[in-house]
Amino acid sequence: MSSLGHRIFAAVYDPMMAPSEKGALGELRDDVIGRARGTVLEIGAGTGINLRRYEGVDRVVLTEPVAPMRRRLAGRLGDARVPVEVVDAPAEHLPFDDATFDTVVSTLVLCSVADPAAALAEVRRVLRPGGRFVFLEHGAGEGRRAVWQRRLDRPWAAVSAGCHLTRNVADLLPAADLHPEEIRVLEPRPTPAIILPFRLGVAVAA
Template identity: 45%
Template sequence: MAAFYDRHILPHVIGCACGAGPIRHQRAKVVPRARGRVLELGIGGGLNLAFYDPAQVDSVTGVDPSEGLRRKALNAPRPDGLKVAVLDGAAEALPFEDSDFDTVVCTFTLCSVASTDATLAEARRVLRPGGRLLYAEHGLSPDPQVARWQRRIEPVWKPLAGGCHLTRPVSATIAASGFELIDPACMYLPNTPRVLGWSEWGEARRD
């Protein structure tokens, strides 16, 4: 039953949740900043593709371990002229050379990877010196009462939401991985329960 849910139902659940209006608005804040050769971690159903500027982006390579979501990404709307490749892969072990990309995009992905440390180390490895990580994520609230509820709910939430964690810090984890934060921002997403809605976004530069 769990395998059936993960293969046939979960991609639709994730597509609906991650395509909600407040989350789309967060994507629109960071994805248009991408430049050059772009790697997207956890491309999912391709919801970011509509926000890339083909005049600024040479190509977008997306990786995702879910076959169902990769199929959605291949058919997702995108601007004319945007070159897109969608590959099977895990963010913790990327099949690319060092310094291969100008921009890495990571949106609503760090919550569900097996290891944030390994994912961010790989992102840093495949970025050229001076390359940028663009991120928009949800995670651990700074409000103690909300954080307590996040910890209570997380064990039930994770299997229903594809391993999504509610209690992972975002910007602090990125900074601890060796990136320089450029313009971090944060807020609760509107029309979203606070246990799910703490969002952080911005740019981080590789030295």
């Protein structure tokens, strides 16, 4: 996507998400972020919608590779109640040592990364043994919805900064050696049906 496209997407992101955030999506974010413990990495932190939700953790490192998103995130750092740091990095190449984090968080990110398998391998690498990957991701549905998701995947990605409709995080975890502890398949409203269902889950780095 062009830099103008990234700037536009960053500018419209919060207003576009606001109706869903006030509904069930905000509650699902509370649930996911409430599971974070210790030293936390959040990948693809975007405009920092999750930031104010962190409490009782040691510190949070927020990675975000897109400059217009990072600028908005920087403007939100005052919302944080725990020590935070912003790092410019794609999820596929995390600039951290092995076994650095107790928790890695991803909300609505694996739909957008260029290589989700590489991103999950990096998540696994930077997690300490026994550390947890907690996620809220939208992706592949079933039946007629899946047909429409496949049809619309390419045009959707073109207008939404590379977001794909057809990915299923649950299918990608085993290859990254992340062991699902819990996966809930959800239909939060109001949310456009084409991006449902959401998958909220926890996977453990053995």
